[in-house]
Amino acid sequence: NAGVTxxxxxxxxxxxQSMTLQCAQDMNHNSMxxxxxxxxxxxxLIYYSASEGTTDKGEVPNGYNVxxxxxxxxxxxxxxxxxxxxxxxxxxxxxxxxxxxxxxxxTRLTVT
Amino acid sequence: xxxxxxSPQSLIILEGKNCTLQCNYxxxxxxxxxxxxxxxxxxxxxxxIMTFSENTKxxxxxxxxxxxxxxxxxxxxxxxxLSDSASYICVVSPGSSAxxxxxxxxxxxxxxx
Numbered sequence: 001n002a003g004v005t006x007x008x009x010x011x012x013x014x015x016x017q018s019m020t021l022q023c024a025q026d027m028n029h030n031s032m033x034x035x036x037x038x039x040x041x042x043x044x045l046i047y048y049s050a051s052e053g054t055t056d057k058g059e060v061p062n063g064y065n066v067x068x069x070x071x072x073x074x075x076x077x078x079x080x081x082x083x084x085x086x087x088x089x090x091x092x093x094x095x096x097x098x099x100x101x102x103x104x105x106x107t108r109l110t111v112t
Numbered sequence: 113x114x115x116x117x118x119s120p121q122s123l124i125i126l127e128g129k130n131c132t133l134q135c136n137y138x139x140x141x142x143x144x145x146x147x148x149x150x151x152x153x154x155x156x157x158x159x160x161i162m163t164f165s166e167n168t169k170x171x172x173x174x175x176x177x178x179x180x181x182x183x184x185x186x187x188x189x190x191x192x193x194l195s196d197s198a199s200y201i202c203v204v205s206p207g208s209s210a211x212x213x214x215x216x217x218x219x220x221x222x223x224x225x
Contacts, residue, residue, distance in 0.1 A: 004155070033210065041217050042201070043156075048211045050211075058211060092155070100158055105155055106153070
Protein backbone atom coordinates (compact mmCIF):
# COMPACT_ATOMS: atom_id res chain seq x y z
CA ASN A 1 0.00 0.00 0.00
CA ALA A 2 1.95 2.99 -1.30
CA GLY A 3 -0.67 5.62 -0.41
CA VAL A 4 -0.30 8.61 -2.75
CA THR A 5 2.57 8.61 -5.22
CA UNK A 6 3.80 11.41 -7.45
CA UNK A 7 6.18 11.53 -10.38
CA UNK A 8 8.60 13.04 -11.05
CA UNK A 9 10.16 14.16 -7.76
CA UNK A 10 12.12 16.97 -9.40
CA UNK A 11 11.80 18.75 -12.74
CA UNK A 12 13.45 21.73 -14.41
CA UNK A 13 11.68 23.33 -17.36
CA UNK A 14 12.43 26.24 -19.63
CA UNK A 15 9.80 28.94 -20.06
CA UNK A 16 7.22 27.82 -22.60
CA GLN A 17 7.82 24.08 -22.23
CA SER A 18 5.01 21.77 -21.25
CA MET A 19 4.86 18.84 -18.89
CA THR A 20 2.48 16.62 -16.96
CA LEU A 21 2.76 15.80 -13.27
CA GLN A 22 1.42 12.38 -12.43
CA CYS A 23 -0.39 11.32 -9.27
CA ALA A 24 -1.81 7.97 -8.27
CA GLN A 25 -3.46 6.69 -5.09
CA ASP A 26 -4.25 3.18 -3.93
CA MET A 27 -6.40 4.19 -0.94
CA ASN A 28 -9.73 4.02 -2.82
CA HIS A 29 -10.29 7.76 -2.34
CA ASN A 30 -13.11 9.39 -4.25
CA SER A 31 -11.58 12.85 -4.16
CA MET A 32 -8.20 13.99 -5.37
CA UNK A 33 -6.52 17.39 -5.22
CA UNK A 34 -3.58 19.34 -6.62
CA UNK A 35 -1.92 22.01 -4.48
CA UNK A 36 1.07 24.23 -4.85
CA UNK A 37 3.24 25.30 -1.93
CA UNK A 38 5.30 28.47 -2.10
CA UNK A 39 7.65 29.88 0.56
CA UNK A 40 5.84 31.84 3.26
CA UNK A 41 2.41 30.82 1.99
CA UNK A 42 -0.06 28.12 2.84
CA UNK A 43 -0.88 25.38 0.37
CA UNK A 44 -3.15 26.69 -2.35
CA LEU A 45 -5.62 24.54 -4.23
CA ILE A 46 -5.14 24.44 -8.00
CA TYR A 47 -7.77 21.91 -9.08
CA TYR A 48 -9.69 19.11 -7.48
CA SER A 49 -11.80 16.15 -8.50
CA ALA A 50 -14.66 15.16 -6.21
CA SER A 51 -15.21 11.91 -8.08
CA GLU A 52 -14.09 10.05 -11.18
CA GLY A 53 -15.10 12.01 -14.25
CA THR A 54 -15.43 15.41 -12.55
CA THR A 55 -12.94 18.22 -12.07
CA ASP A 56 -13.28 21.73 -10.64
CA LYS A 57 -11.13 24.81 -10.32
CA GLY A 58 -9.60 25.74 -7.04
CA GLU A 59 -8.07 29.00 -5.88
CA VAL A 60 -5.25 29.27 -8.46
CA PRO A 61 -6.16 27.33 -11.63
CA ASN A 62 -4.73 29.68 -14.29
CA GLY A 63 -2.01 28.08 -16.41
CA TYR A 64 -2.97 24.52 -15.43
CA ASN A 65 -5.20 21.73 -16.67
CA VAL A 66 -6.09 18.43 -15.04
CA UNK A 67 -7.34 15.01 -16.02
CA UNK A 68 -8.99 12.48 -13.73
CA UNK A 69 -7.99 9.46 -15.78
CA UNK A 70 -9.72 6.96 -13.49
CA UNK A 71 -10.38 6.64 -9.77
CA UNK A 72 -6.69 6.10 -9.02
CA UNK A 73 -5.01 8.72 -11.21
CA UNK A 74 -5.17 12.51 -11.35
CA UNK A 75 -2.69 14.38 -13.54
CA UNK A 76 -1.75 18.07 -13.66
CA UNK A 77 -0.59 19.61 -16.93
CA UNK A 78 1.33 22.80 -17.53
CA UNK A 79 0.83 23.70 -21.19
CA UNK A 80 3.32 26.59 -21.33
CA UNK A 81 5.40 26.84 -18.20
CA UNK A 82 6.19 30.24 -16.69
CA UNK A 83 8.71 31.18 -13.97
CA UNK A 84 5.75 32.02 -11.68
CA UNK A 85 4.91 28.31 -11.70
CA UNK A 86 8.16 27.47 -9.92
CA UNK A 87 6.85 25.74 -6.80
CA UNK A 88 6.42 22.47 -4.97
CA UNK A 89 3.32 20.61 -6.14
CA UNK A 90 1.43 18.22 -3.90
CA UNK A 91 -1.24 15.78 -4.86
CA UNK A 92 -3.66 14.57 -2.19
CA UNK A 93 -6.47 12.09 -1.90
CA UNK A 94 -9.43 11.96 0.43
CA UNK A 95 -12.92 10.59 0.94
CA UNK A 96 -15.76 12.84 -0.23
CA UNK A 97 -17.44 14.51 2.74
CA UNK A 98 -14.46 13.89 5.02
CA UNK A 99 -11.93 16.64 4.80
CA UNK A 100 -8.89 14.69 5.92
CA UNK A 101 -6.42 14.50 3.08
CA UNK A 102 -3.50 12.20 2.44
CA UNK A 103 -0.65 13.88 0.64
CA UNK A 104 1.94 12.59 -1.78
CA UNK A 105 5.65 13.38 -1.39
CA UNK A 106 5.55 16.36 -3.76
CA THR A 107 7.16 17.41 -7.04
CA ARG A 108 9.67 20.26 -6.94
CA LEU A 109 9.36 22.19 -10.22
CA THR A 110 11.70 24.93 -11.36
CA VAL A 111 10.93 27.02 -14.45
CA THR A 112 13.83 29.05 -15.81
CA UNK B 113 -11.79 37.16 4.18
CA UNK B 114 -11.14 33.67 5.55
CA UNK B 115 -7.61 33.49 6.89
CA UNK B 116 -5.41 31.30 9.04
CA UNK B 117 -2.43 32.98 10.73
CA UNK B 118 0.31 31.06 12.51
CA SER B 119 3.00 32.21 14.88
CA PRO B 120 5.87 32.19 15.24
CA GLN B 121 7.08 31.72 11.67
CA SER B 122 10.06 29.79 12.97
CA LEU B 123 11.27 28.50 16.30
CA ILE B 124 14.46 26.87 17.56
CA ILE B 125 14.49 24.96 20.85
CA LEU B 126 16.78 22.50 22.59
CA GLU B 127 16.01 18.81 22.61
CA GLY B 128 13.91 17.84 25.59
CA LYS B 129 12.26 21.25 25.96
CA ASN B 130 8.56 21.98 25.47
CA CYS B 131 7.10 24.46 23.00
CA THR B 132 3.76 25.88 21.93
CA LEU B 133 2.74 26.93 18.44
CA GLN B 134 -0.16 29.30 17.82
CA CYS B 135 -2.90 29.48 15.20
CA ASN B 136 -5.50 32.24 14.84
CA TYR B 137 -8.25 32.00 12.26
CA UNK B 138 -11.05 34.10 10.88
CA UNK B 139 -12.74 31.28 8.95
CA UNK B 140 -16.53 31.29 9.06
CA UNK B 141 -18.49 29.13 9.27
CA UNK B 142 -16.25 26.76 11.20
CA UNK B 143 -16.35 22.98 10.90
CA UNK B 144 -13.04 21.70 12.22
CA UNK B 145 -9.38 22.49 12.73
CA UNK B 146 -6.56 20.16 11.94
CA UNK B 147 -2.83 20.28 12.66
CA UNK B 148 -0.44 18.72 10.13
CA UNK B 149 3.25 17.92 10.46
CA UNK B 150 5.37 18.33 7.34
CA UNK B 151 8.89 16.93 7.34
CA UNK B 152 11.37 18.50 4.94
CA UNK B 153 10.85 17.18 1.44
CA UNK B 154 7.68 15.31 2.35
CA UNK B 155 3.94 15.91 2.20
CA UNK B 156 1.93 17.01 5.27
CA UNK B 157 0.66 14.31 7.63
CA UNK B 158 -2.33 14.84 9.93
CA UNK B 159 -1.61 15.01 13.69
CA UNK B 160 -4.96 15.97 15.23
CA ILE B 161 -8.43 17.16 14.31
CA MET B 162 -10.85 19.09 16.51
CA THR B 163 -14.46 20.05 15.94
CA PHE B 164 -16.31 23.01 17.42
CA SER B 165 -17.23 21.15 20.60
CA GLU B 166 -13.75 19.83 21.38
CA ASN B 167 -11.23 21.97 23.22
CA THR B 168 -8.31 19.58 23.53
CA LYS B 169 -6.95 16.58 21.65
CA UNK B 170 -3.75 14.65 22.23
CA UNK B 171 -1.60 12.47 20.00
CA UNK B 172 1.35 11.19 22.00
CA UNK B 173 3.56 14.15 22.90
CA UNK B 174 1.41 16.50 20.80
CA UNK B 175 -1.55 18.25 22.43
CA UNK B 176 -3.79 20.59 20.48
CA UNK B 177 -6.21 23.03 22.07
CA UNK B 178 -9.07 24.96 20.52
CA UNK B 179 -10.94 28.03 21.74
CA UNK B 180 -13.76 28.44 19.23
CA UNK B 181 -14.94 31.65 20.91
CA UNK B 182 -11.66 33.49 20.37
CA UNK B 183 -10.87 31.48 17.21
CA UNK B 184 -7.50 30.38 18.48
CA UNK B 185 -5.73 27.05 18.56
CA UNK B 186 -2.38 25.95 19.91
CA UNK B 187 -0.18 22.91 19.45
CA UNK B 188 1.93 21.99 22.45
CA UNK B 189 4.88 19.65 22.03
CA UNK B 190 6.21 18.02 25.18
CA UNK B 191 9.76 16.77 25.70
CA UNK B 192 10.81 17.59 22.15
CA UNK B 193 12.88 15.15 20.09
CA LEU B 194 15.12 15.72 17.09
CA SER B 195 12.47 14.04 14.94
CA ASP B 196 10.04 16.83 15.82
CA SER B 197 12.01 19.16 13.55
CA ALA B 198 9.48 19.97 10.84
CA SER B 199 6.90 22.51 9.73
CA TYR B 200 3.58 22.45 11.55
CA ILE B 201 0.58 23.59 9.58
CA CYS B 202 -2.79 24.67 10.97
CA VAL B 203 -5.70 23.95 8.65
CA VAL B 204 -9.28 25.17 9.11
CA SER B 205 -12.33 23.84 7.34
CA PRO B 206 -15.53 25.86 6.90
CA GLY B 207 -17.54 22.78 5.97
CA SER B 208 -17.46 19.23 4.76
CA SER B 209 -15.92 20.02 1.38
CA ALA B 210 -12.15 19.67 1.40
CA UNK B 211 -11.98 22.03 -1.57
CA UNK B 212 -12.74 24.94 0.79
CA UNK B 213 -10.20 24.28 3.51
CA UNK B 214 -7.66 26.97 4.31
CA UNK B 215 -4.05 26.30 5.15
CA UNK B 216 -1.85 28.42 7.39
CA UNK B 217 1.68 29.13 6.20
CA UNK B 218 3.15 27.01 8.96
CA UNK B 219 5.67 27.27 11.78
CA UNK B 220 9.11 25.84 11.05
CA UNK B 221 10.38 24.14 14.21
CA UNK B 222 14.02 23.18 14.64
CA UNK B 223 15.15 21.01 17.54
CA UNK B 224 18.82 21.35 18.49
CA UNK B 225 20.71 18.60 20.36
